[in-house]
Amino acid sequence: MNAAGATISPRAIRAILVDDESLLRQHLRERLERHPEIVIVGEADNVQSAAELVAVTRPEIIFLDVQMPPDNGFDLLPLLEGMDPVPAVVFVTAFDRYAQRAFDVHALDYLTKPVHPERLAQTVERLKRAVSQRGAGVAASPTLVPHLVPETPLEAADLVPLQEGGNLRFVEAGRIAAAQSQGDYTRILAAGGKPVLIKSTLSHWEARLPVGLFSRISRRLLINCQQIQQVSRLDREKTQVFFIDIAEPLTLSRIEFRRLRGSF
Numbered sequence: 001m002n003a004a005g006a007t008i009s010p011r012a013i014r015a016i017l018v019d020d021e022s023l024l025r026q027h028l029r030e031r032l033e034r035h036p037e038i039v040i041v042g043e044a045d046n047v048q049s050a051a052e053l054v055a056v057t058r059p060e061i062i063f064l065d066v067q068m069p070p071d072n073g074f075d076l077l078p079l080l081e082g083m084d085p086v087p088a089v090v091f092v093t094a095f096d097r098y099a100q101r102a103f104d105v106h107a108l109d110y111l112t113k114p115v116h117p118e119r120l121a122q123t124v125e126r127l128k129r130a131v132s133q134r135g136a137g138v139a140a141s142p143t144l145v146p147h148l149v150p151e152t153p154l155e156a157a158d159l160v161p162l163q164e165g166g167n168l169r170f171v172e173a174g175r176i177a178a179a180q181s182q183g184d185y186t187r188i189l190a191a192g193g194k195p196v197l198i199k200s201t202l203s204h205w206e207a208r209l210p211v212g213l214f215s216r217i218s219r220r221l222l223i224n225c226q227q228i229q230q231v232s233r234l235d236r237e238k239t240q241v242f243f244i245d246i247a248e249p250l251t252l253s254r255i256e257f258r259r260l261r262g263s264f
Contacts, residue, residue, distance in 0.1 A: 003042040003057055012039040013131055016057060018050040018073065019043075019065035019092065023170065024113060027159060028063060028092060031115050035124045047071040051079040059087050061108070061127055066093040088130055090123055094161040112208075114158045114173075156210045162188060162196045169193055174213060177227035177243035178250055179205045181220040191227065191245035215263035217256045225263055 015038050019025045025043055032038050041057040044050035046068055054062070066073040073091065080086050088108040092115060108130060109123045154160065156174030175191040181202035188196045188205075206214070206222055214222045223241070230242040232249075239257040240249040252260065 002044070003053060011037070013037055013061060013127060014039055014041045014057065014059045015061045015063060016041060016050070016053055016059045017043045017063050018045075018047075018053075018068075018076070019063075020045045020068040020071075021065075021161075023159075024065070024092075024161070027113075028115055031117060031120050034117065035121070037128065038124060047073070047076045047079075050076055054080065054083070054087065058083075060085075060131060061088045061090065063090050063092050063111075066091055088127060090127075094163075113161055114154065116154065116158065153211050154208055156213065158210075160190075162190060162193070163198070173210050174224070175227065175245075176209065177224050177246055179209070179214070179222040180250070189243060189246055189248070189250070191243070195248060215260065217252070217259040217263065221250075221252075221256065223250075223260060223263075225260070231257075 015032070017025045017028055017040060019028070022045070025045075029040060029043075032040060038061070041059060042053045044053045048071075050062070050064075062076075064073045064076060073093075077089070080089075090109045090111060091107050092111045092113060094113040109126060111119060111123060154173040156172065158173045159170040160173050160176065162169050162171055169192070171190040171192065176188060177191065178189040179202055180187040180189070182197065184199060184201065185197050186200050186202050186205050188198060190196070202220070202222065206216060209222065209224075213224050213226060215225060216222050227243045227246075228241055229244045232240045232242070234240055234251070237254050239252045239254075241252060241260070242249045
């Protein structure tokens with residue numbers, strides 16, 4: 001638990017960050033620096049320390065991660081029920097499958113890591129409206145909870161969390177070389193590591209990856225042409241594509257290779 005001791009303007013909105021990954025807390029902290037109306041009064045890396053931090057700092061907003069093994073961010077919510085007023089919660093997680101549950105518990109908003117600046121700005125505006133309504137004596141209710149809006153595309157420099165077994169690594173979106181559909185999963189090839197299988201559809205990745213970098217060369221495959229290092233024809237029907245800082249090549253069909261050439 002880390003509580004800040006700086007003097008806070010009476011008009012500032014007090015916030016805490018709860019995430020077990022210090023790098024991601026830093027990433028969000030830097031994003032929030034663009035919004036001086038939000039003042040971070042503390043940080044925590046698990047549910048228990050977050051509950052203690054809330055009691056000490058009395059924040060108006062909690063930016064809360066979901067998966068913090070062995071904890072779950074939703075476990076914090078019952079511990080907030082005795083507070084008056086109860087702080088608003090914005091879930092910040094790498095997994096979009098929690099969006100419906102976040103909405104069900106009346107979270108103010110739900111952000112997908114890495115947090116996009118424009119998307120965060122929308123959340124801050126909602127928070128300001130909610131705080132204003134509370135100050136005017138408007139009672140909190142499910143009808144005040146905004147509809148969740150789709151995530152905006154990533155920028156090339158944004159960090160994308162990739163889970164590899166028990167390890168979590170972060171890769172710039174622009175260094176993702178390819179996304180390959182495998183049913184309800186997507187296989188991600190990114191510089192500096194092995195391919196990662198993620199439970200998310202290719203359509204989801206197509207909507208999130210940086211605009212202009214990726215070409216959809218078939219129903220199953222997105223390729224970042226800027227990450228191609230070498231192309232090698234195996235025969236008339238098959239071509240191998242090698243990427244920068246990735247050991248494993250992709251094998252393309254004749255039609256896929258033709259579409260790839262057309263995307264340059």
